Amino acid sequence: MKKYWAELLGTYILVFVGTGAIMINEITGGTLSHLGVGLSFGLVVMAMIYAIGDISGAHINPAVTIAFAVAKRFPKNQILPYISFQLLGAILASASLYFIFPEASTMGETLPLKGNWEQSFILEFILTFILMFVILNVSTGSKEKGITAALAVGGVVAFEAIFAGPICGASMNPARSIAPAIFSGDLTHLWLYVVATILGAILAVYSCKLVQAEECCDNC
DSSP states (O other), X not given: OHHHHHHHHHHXXXXXXXXXXXXXXXXXXXXXXXXXXXXXXXXXXXXXXXXXXXXXOOOOSHHHHHHHHHTTSSOGGGHHHHHHHHHHHHHHHHHHHHHHOTTXXXXXXXXXXXXXXXXXXXXXXXXXXXXXXXXXXXXXXXXXXXXXXXXXXXXHHHHHHHHHHHXXXXXXXXXXXXXXXXXXXXXXXXXHHHHHHHHHHHHHHHHHHHHOHHHHOSOO
């Protein structure tokens, strides 16, 4: 159970810090800035890999868990428990923020710019593909751990959030999108942040095989 609790806590902290940064930036009139929000996401991911990488692998993302399973680097019977605890952690984080900042007009939800869902779908697909491609090449087995993984994965999350955030929200993580959407009440485009991110992560598995046939995935 320790790895499941680690995923819950890790996802809680990710969503609390990342979406919390968005809410605080809105409440304070932009003092944190978009750059600050992007760095908050990248730094918290980096910290969680250091903190729980050796325990659960620091997936803190259902799309990552599914992709590791497709790559045959993660037991399929643990997919549902991992995702369940990740979603619970994300929901608890959004619940905390909902009560701490009742004056906020946003929950940090991910929404397509001007409702252009096609553009956001493609962006989320590619962003998650890049993220998972990096994860597969720097992780050990199904675990993101160590200095290399923390810096690389945290860096990818940061730069993708910084450059693509204003268009699609740069979710790359179904749990990160589902929880704020529940509390904001806007579920209109939630499906794309689930479908696009999972498909992008799965494609990365097969692309990784092109450059690291043996190390990246076994018989995938």
